[in-house]
Amino acid sequence: MRLKTRFNAKAGFADLWDYVREPRPYRWPLLAVSFAIPATGLALLSQESHFRPPDAPEVTYISTFAEGRSEEEIRQSNIANQQRKDALEAERAELERRKIEAYKSLGRATGLDVDAMEREAAMEREREAAEAAAQRRELYQAGQAVDSAGD
Structure with missing residues (x-):
C-alpha cells in the first residue's frame, strides 16, 4: 500500500501541467525541439531498405570449335x-x-657448399612429397569411411 501512495501518477501529471502552463520565454520552441530530436531519430531508424537482387548475367558462349566435328577430329586436336x-x-x-x-x-x-645445399633441398622435397602423400591417403580413407557410412 505504501508504494501506491508514494508514487502518485496523478500528482506527477498535475505538477508537469502546472510547469508547462507557466509563462516562460522560448517555451514552445524548446518543446518543439525536444519533441523533434527523438522523433527524427525514430523516423531515421525505422526506415526499411529493400535492395532488389542483381540482374542475372547474360552469358554469351564463344566456341572456337567447328560444330559437327567428328570423333577423329576431336581426338587429333586433343x-x-x-x-x-x-x-x-x-x-x-x-x-x-x-x-x-x-x-x-x-x-x-x-x-x-652447393652440393650439401642440394642434398638438403632434395631431402626437404622428399619429406614434403611424403607428407602430401600421407595427407592424400588420409583424405582418401576419410572419404571411403563417409561413403561406406552412407550406404
Whole structure:
C-alpha cells in the first residue's frame, strides 16, 4: 500500500501541467525541439531498405570449335594440344634447370657448399612429397569411411 501512495501518477501529471502552463520565454520552441530530436531519430531508424537482387548475367558462349566435328577430329586436336602442353612443360623444365645451374655456379664462386645445399633441398622435397602423400591417403580413407557410412 505504501508504494501506491508514494508514487502518485496523478500528482506527477498535475505538477508537469502546472510547469508547462507557466509563462516562460522560448517555451514552445524548446518543446518543439525536444519533441523533434527523438522523433527524427525514430523516423531515421525505422526506415526499411529493400535492395532488389542483381540482374542475372547474360552469358554469351564463344566456341572456337567447328560444330559437327567428328570423333577423329576431336581426338587429333586433343593430341595436338597435349603435344603443345608437353613442349611448354619441357621448356619450363629446361629453364628451371638452367636457373639452378646458374645459382650453383654463383654459389661455388662465392664459396658456398652447393652440393650439401642440394642434398638438403632434395631431402626437404622428399619429406614434403611424403607428407602430401600421407595427407592424400588420409583424405582418401576419410572419404571411403563417409561413403561406406552412407550406404
